[in-house]
Amino acid sequence: MLKPASIQFKETDIDLLAEVEGRVALLVAPDGSLDKAARRVNRLTKGAVARLVEVKAEAASTGQTFSLAFPVGMKAESVDVVFLPRRCTDVEARKAGAALGKIRSGAALTICAGSQKRASQLALGVALRDYSFNAHKAGEQEETRADVTLLVSKPEEFNHAAVTTQAIAEGVFFTRDLVNEPANVLTTTEFAKRIQDMSSLGLEVEVLEEADLKKLGMGALLSVGEGSESPSKVAIMQWNGGEKGEAPLALVGKGVVFDTGGISLKPAAGMEDMTMDMGGAGVVAGVMRTLAMRKAKANVVGLVGLVENMPSGRATRPGDVVTSMKGDTIEVINTDAEGRLVLCDVMHYAQERFKPQGMIDLATLTGAIIIGLGHEKAGVFSNNDKLCAQFLKAAEAEGEGAWRMPLGKAYADQLKSRIADLKNTGGRPAGSVTAAEFLHRFVQEDTPWIHLDIAGVASVKADTDYAPKGATGWGVMALNRLVQDMCEKAE
Numbered sequence: 001m002l003k004p005a006s007i008q009f010k011e012t013d014i015d016l017l018a019e020v021e022g023r024v025a026l027l028v029a030p031d032g033s034l035d036k037a038a039r040r041v042n043r044l045t046k047g048a049v050a051r052l053v054e055v056k057a058e059a060a061s062t063g064q065t066f067s068l069a070f071p072v073g074m075k076a077e078s079v080d081v082v083f084l085p086r087r088c089t090d091v092e093a094r095k096a097g098a099a100l101g102k103i104r105s106g107a108a109l110t111i112c113a114g115s116q117k118r119a120s121q122l123a124l125g126v127a128l129r130d131y132s133f134n135a136h137k138a139g140e141q142e143e144t145r146a147d148v149t150l151l152v153s154k155p156e157e158f159n160h161a162a163v164t165t166q167a168i169a170e171g172v173f174f175t176r177d178l179v180n181e182p183a184n185v186l187t188t189t190e191f192a193k194r195i196q197d198m199s200s201l202g203l204e205v206e207v208l209e210e211a212d213l214k215k216l217g218m219g220a221l222l223s224v225g226e227g228s229e230s231p232s233k234v235a236i237m238q239w240n241g242g243e244k245g246e247a248p249l250a251l252v253g254k255g256v257v258f259d260t261g262g263i264s265l266k267p268a269a270g271m272e273d274m275t276m277d278m279g280g281a282g283v284v285a286g287v288m289r290t291l292a293m294r295k296a297k298a299n300v301v302g303l304v305g306l307v308e309n310m311p312s313g314r315a316t317r318p319g320d321v322v323t324s325m326k327g328d329t330i331e332v333i334n335t336d337a338e339g340r341l342v343l344c345d346v347m348h349y350a351q352e353r354f355k356p357q358g359m360i361d362l363a364t365l366t367g368a369i370i371i372g373l374g375h376e377k378a379g380v381f382s383n384n385d386k387l388c389a390q391f392l393k394a395a396e397a398e399g400e401g402a403w404r405m406p407l408g409k410a411y412a413d414q415l416k417s418r419i420a421d422l423k424n425t426g427g428r429p430a431g432s433v434t435a436a437e438f439l440h441r442f443v444q445e446d447t448p449w450i451h452l453d454i455a456g457v458a459s460v461k462a463d464t465d466y467a468p469k470g471a472t473g474w475g476v477m478a479l480n481r482l483v484q485d486m487c488e489k490a491e
């Protein structure tokens with residue numbers, strides 16, 4: 001696994017700036033005024049910084065970056081000027097950092113952040129954007145990124161933030177690696193192993209095997225993996241950093257390591273993208289990593305259903321009826337609507353065993369959500385306005401797009417079956433909503449619940465603000481913040 005850049009905060013000593021190697025970044029306010037460090041670099045470079053600012057400041061947008069390559073008077077290979085207001089939001093600072101992360105290309109980076117209060121967000125932006133997945137490219141298996149140093153006036157104020165920042169970046173990288181990994185490498189067994197390895201961080205990890213799942217009655221989940229050589233599993237990660245006895249927040253993830261569609265086989269074109277169909281489980285694992293790494297004072301349990309949806313002589317057929325752990329029978333109209341079959345059993349189990357104070361499931365559940373919201377925002381479905389508002393606020397603060405969608409009885413009625421308690425598809429209209437209503441049926445009356453359909457945002461074909469193309473890690477930061485807001489309160 002690629003380790004994100006390690007971040008250090010040091011006290012600014014402008015007398016050392018001439019000797020800094022790698023890249024030196026300066027923050028310049030939109031009015032073009034230079035702080036102490038920028039003035040020193042300007043003097044060293046014989047006025048180049050002031051000339052750049054004079055030409056660029058007026059039209060520059062927040063976070064935009066301009067580079068002076070191999071500046072005279074300095075050892076650095078580049079001076080990168082970033083336009084950023086002194087008082088900016090977390091997201092603005094992070095995006096400015098991401099712009100630096102994009103251009104650093106392996107060089108050490110020193111950011112002159114002065115008295116910028118959001119310095120740690122700048123660092124996080126650099127770390128998040130400076131990601132690549134080279135596990136399968138010969139000779140390119142980097143283990144670490146070059147350090148990021150922030151020169152600030154009061155480094156001691158950032159000690160706590162540095163730990164959090166590192167934890168977030170590692171959680172996001174962990175999710176991205178899982179989502180990017182091909183399905184012949186990331187089998188259900190390998191996924192469970194990577195989760196198990198997190199017990200070294202203090203997470204309590206259990207893996208339920210097929211025999212256990214059969215005993216529990218998870219007939220819906222098991223029906224999905226029937227056609228695969230890889231055994232179905234449920235992995236459970238507990239982080240108990242909160243008050244003893246306080247009900248946990250439950251995070252449930254769809255972990256379909258590959259989705260061929262099963263007997264209702266998908267068309268060949270684009271099927272390779274279905275390696276990301278474990279994206280929900282990937283986010284759950286990434287959040288748990290972040291919470292453990294920063295020793296969150298909260299009780300959170302992550303549960304992921306790990307299966308592979310393959311056609312074979314043993315695979316579930318369209319028309320088969322399966323029985324969920326809850327007891328409801330399901331007519332499988334389309335074996336490609338498999339995510340809900342996995343989630344309904346894990347969600348039921350999560351509530352029965354953990355009596356959570358809230359439950360959030362994440363899934364690359366429907367193509368229809370991509371038609372509705374594209375790759376900008378995830379679909380948010382909830383039975384609880386308060387929890388939903390809290391989540392939307394957290395997502396907004398982290399710059400992760402999210403948009404609430406409706407639920408309703410009329411949609412649920414689309415799932416009525418002639419021969420069973422319900423069927424697993426509701427037809428083309430409102431495909432994402434009927435999928436959410438399917439899950440809703442397995443949510444207990446008093447459980448505040450959110451379903452996040454992340455099919456459009458888990459992995460994308462163009463660079464985003466925080467990530468190069470491919471897996472984004474969407475949701476790790478929003479959920480981490482939600483845990484902070486909901487469970488950790490004032491410290």
Ligand code: BES
Nearest residue numbers: 334336337338364365366367368425455
């Ligand atoms: N994993 C897919 C959804 C998906 C599509 C994720 C595109 C990411 C990108 C899911 O299992 C699926 O196949 N859903 C079907 C449901 C339908 C058969 C009711 C879909 O969306 O077409």
Ligand code: MN
Nearest residue numbers: 259336337338
């Ligand atoms: Mn499918």
Ligand code: ZN
Nearest residue numbers: 256259277339
């Ligand atoms: Zn799927």
